[in-house]
Amino acid sequence: MHILATEGLTKRFPTVTAVDQLTVTVGSGVTGLVGANGAGKSTLIKILLGLLPPTGGTAKVLDLDVTAQGAEIRRLVGYMPEHECLPPDVSATELVVHLAQMSGLPRTAARERAADVLRHVGLAEERYRAVGGYSTGMKQRVKLAQALVHDPKLIFLDEPTNGLDPRGRDEMLTLIRRIGTEFGISVLVTSHLLGELERICDHVIVIDAGRLLRSSAIGEFTQATQTVTVEVDEGLEPLAARLTADGQTVSRQGRMLVVKVAGAETYDVIRDAAVDLDLCLIRLEQGRHRIEDVFREEVASV
Amino acid sequence: MSEIYDIGYRHYDGPRLGRGYATRALAVHSLRGVFGLGRTARSKIVPFSLAAIMLLPAIVSIALMALAKQRGIPYSGFAVIMQAVVATFLASQAPTVVAPDLRHRVLPLYLSRPVAVVEYVTAKVAAMTVALFLLVAVPLTLMYAGELLVDLEGPPLTQEYLGAVLMALVLAVLLSAFGLAISSFTPRRGLGVASVIAVYLLSSASVPVVYGTLYSSGNESAAAWAWLANPFWLVDSVQSWLFGTPPHSIESAAYPSGPASLAILVLLIAVGLIALALRYRKAASR
Numbered sequence: 001m002h003i004l005a006t007e008g009l010t011k012r013f014p015t016v017t018a019v020d021q022l023t024v025t026v027g028s029g030v031t032g033l034v035g036a037n038g039a040g041k042s043t044l045i046k047i048l049l050g051l052l053p054p055t056g057g058t059a060k061v062l063d064l065d066v067t068a069q070g071a072e073i074r075r076l077v078g079y080m081p082e083h084e085c086l087p088p089d090v091s092a093t094e095l096v097v098h099l100a101q102m103s104g105l106p107r108t109a110a111r112e113r114a115a116d117v118l119r120h121v122g123l124a125e126e127r128y129r130a131v132g133g134y135s136t137g138m139k140q141r142v143k144l145a146q147a148l149v150h151d152p153k154l155i156f157l158d159e160p161t162n163g164l165d166p167r168g169r170d171e172m173l174t175l176i177r178r179i180g181t182e183f184g185i186s187v188l189v190t191s192h193l194l195g196e197l198e199r200i201c202d203h204v205i206v207i208d209a210g211r212l213l214r215s216s217a218i219g220e221f222t223q224a225t226q227t228v229t230v231e232v233d234e235g236l237e238p239l240a241a242r243l244t245a246d247g248q249t250v251s252r253q254g255r256m257l258v259v260k261v262a263g264a265e266t267y268d269v270i271r272d273a274a275v276d277l278d279l280c281l282i283r284l285e286q287g288r289h290r291i292e293d294v295f296r297e298e299v300a301s302v
Numbered sequence: 303m304s305e306i307y308d309i310g311y312r313h314y315d316g317p318r319l320g321r322g323y324a325t326r327a328l329a330v331h332s333l334r335g336v337f338g339l340g341r342t343a344r345s346k347i348v349p350f351s352l353a354a355i356m357l358l359p360a361i362v363s364i365a366l367m368a369l370a371k372q373r374g375i376p377y378s379g380f381a382v383i384m385q386a387v388v389a390t391f392l393a394s395q396a397p398t399v400v401a402p403d404l405r406h407r408v409l410p411l412y413l414s415r416p417v418a419v420v421e422y423v424t425a426k427v428a429a430m431t432v433a434l435f436l437l438v439a440v441p442l443t444l445m446y447a448g449e450l451l452v453d454l455e456g457p458p459l460t461q462e463y464l465g466a467v468l469m470a471l472v473l474a475v476l477l478s479a480f481g482l483a484i485s486s487f488t489p490r491r492g493l494g495v496a497s498v499i500a501v502y503l504l505s506s507a508s509v510p511v512v513y514g515t516l517y518s519s520g521n522e523s524a525a526a527w528a529w530l531a532n533p534f535w536l537v538d539s540v541q542s543w544l545f546g547t548p549p550h551s552i553e554s555a556a557y558p559s560g561p562a563s564l565a566i567l568v569l570l571i572a573v574g575l576i577a578l579a580l581r582y583r584k585a586a587s588r
Binding site: 049051052071072074075077078079081083084085086087088089090094098099101102103104105106107109113116120130146150151182183184 | 310311312313314316317318319320321323324327328331340341342345402403406407408410411412413414415416417418586587
């Protein structure tokens, strides 16, 4: 089932085209939406929430049309904005209870749900204190809690790791992964950092200047570039020559060789070459391929 | 330390109420905010001390009725006499209703929920209106209850009381539409307070200036229109026309015709609400 689907979606502002003929479908699970700053991610989310009318094309979220059924969509989805959006003089509990009511939950249910989600996002006693005194990490958790409090079917997280330190980033990413798996809530998470999405997403959509560059399962991203890195003590040149002669695709990176894996026989060829040339093999490592590399290639080719 | 069991994530399958409920919840939340309920003790000081000041004349009035057997402040003139306090309350509290959501960009959290801008603005105006209405109507009601208990000679002035309560509501709508519109144009609370009080002082001060100028040039009927520049006298002129109460202008000077006053009143409320709607349409599209 498609959680959301767009067809030729376009949004033009007077001076810029933010979303350009975007046709994409997203299934359940965690989906990453990647693009540089200004690629149109936030605009796309606003369109999907039914807050910004598209200039052209159609978009459906949970099988509801964004232009005609915006209010219905907003009842079923949660949204965590990119920017700071918390009033400083109220406590996290009070704010989240209030926003749960704004999503239509009766007061007692709102209280229960607020306590539940604040616990899930990891806010303990501090939730009774005014938000103004919170650290960035805690504020991000409150923002996430308010997006989850009405138990949405789908949540849009706009740059949830923005401004967090490495540890906070890790915790936030783990939490997002849990939301997508344990909680059973589909997630569309945006980021300009591919590396972090790689860890938590089932599917990645790459956009640039409002256009779709690529949309595929995370596995396809990494499978496309299987390589092995070879490091030898001396004799890099003869090894490279030998491997090339054996029909392998070899490129040199500093003191190492990067060999494209054609199949299981590639490893045998490398081993045999090292033995035959009597080389001291220091390292044979599976290439740590980041989707970043794919992204770089695709941007370069556009 | 006791152990906390993680029972995992629980889904919510209870009722999801409509936009009407959400609008009411927002109005109640904002009304609590006006009086500083659920906020720090510091934010309760101003609204509650102003409310207490509003009650003082009512208490004096009751004492006067009980001891001297004579009436104090007339119901119909209460709002006009207390206008400085009401205006101060509006100036100090209207920005707290609208400014934080704009300044801290909370608006997207509301608009990503089923409520639309119209409902958001409606809830905010309703909250401020109820707050101002309570500020004026509670002392009036106290005075009326006092009159009934003291049992003065002659029938109680029920009609004047009810008229004054109705006009308190009209005044509250007018003031909150304008107060919120003015204070929503700046995300800074202090600036909002200053703007609202400045507009009130300007409207107040212009009355004697315009009146005096026109009166001394012998244009008495035109001078009467000057009263309508001040919202409190504007509402009083409508009250005077609708309920036949004496004008509570300075030295009981006559107001211009009632229907024209009512038209101006309705027009001003509409202008305030439209300004507010336009302001929020712009804020929402950011």
